[in-house]
Amino acid sequence: MARNTPTPGQKIIYFIFIALGISILYIDINSKIFSNVKNNFQSYKITSSFVIKNISVNSLKEFIEMMSSKQKLLNENTLLRKKLDESYLKNFLITKENSFFTDHTEVVKAIKDDFVIESFHFAKLKQIDPNIFNCCDRHRIYIEILDKNKENFKEAAVFNLNGIIGQVVGNGSQNEVILLTDVKSSIPIKNSRGDFFCNAMGSGRANHISCTYNQLVWIDEHEIGDSYYSSGLGGIYPKNIKLGELSSIEIIDSSNTKLEIKLVSSPLDTNLFGVIKI
């Protein structure tokens, strides 16, 4: 659609407005007659932008900050928890000296020997099936050993805050661990007096291992509640670490007796483990 070009009358109006504009511009440059209007408008502009910003942007910002600080706190909490677990594991020999060892001097020896620090790694639990752990014979878990190099971890002992839980049997990005309760697992144990030694086998039941011995060869003075420790004879597990307490004695026949020991540690206790290779 065609637009009409300005008529001479309209051109005069344009001229009048331009002349008016020039006059206002001249007055404004040479006097402060409009300063009040400008100042009031600027203050109104600043106030309204402040109010709008306060209502919209700042509220949103505060909300986001609140959410992020909450997430930050959660992350910090997780991190602190992990550090605490690590600290417990690092010092587990010291913190558990009364219950782990046969006597107090063992911990001093362990620290002096420095065997824990030399070959110590943290590991994270990657996979465990609690149903199989509670029902079946094959008790295995998978862990991821942290900060590991190309070291071979096969036959390294795995423990948690409460004590030994098993040994590494598989290498790879995730390491398979055979638990003490697996029927194929075996750990040399001894009693607190040090006059009885036996190879305890996994019972296939959660938190229980059993040891069968010939009462004609070994003394037969066991009581329910007696503590049993690792003897360290197999060369895999460190010696003198408390494994559990005697929960039942079963006389199989005239020459064989079966002791059942309830373990103090369970793989379900924590997600963080220590791996020692001695």
Added chain:
Amino acid sequence: MIISLIKKTILIILVSYLDYKISYGLSKIYVILPLTFLAYSFFLYKSDSNIGPFESFATGMFVDLLTNSYFGHNAILFCFASYLINTYSNTFKLFSYFQICIFFGASATAYVGFSQIILNLYNFSYLTLFLSGIFNTIFCIFIAILSVYFTSIPGRKI
């Protein structure tokens, strides 16, 4: 009528804010892009009917108030732009996009020059004027290219 006025006012405020935000960055490369002026010129060009001198004058005064410049500065230039575009509104139809872009670029450069004379006489810079002229023309060509190649958006085609 009122809705249209509110729309125009909000658009002017937005474009003026954008102009204010980009001016600092462009000033580092000696370029002044009068976005508000160009937007208003484009509005005048696109309008189906003639925009009268009073409306242009009032809009210019409002922009002066918003940008805290001298009263009359934008009012005169908006009025003059309105006069020119209304006068040549039918002639523009014979022009190519490129010629129209040069026209808008030149008018934006004139705006920059006039503004420099009013606001910054003692530091008047030909370099700024020259670079702004080139930049504004390229900017107009760029907008024209956008409107030619992306016609799917309603009302974008010039």
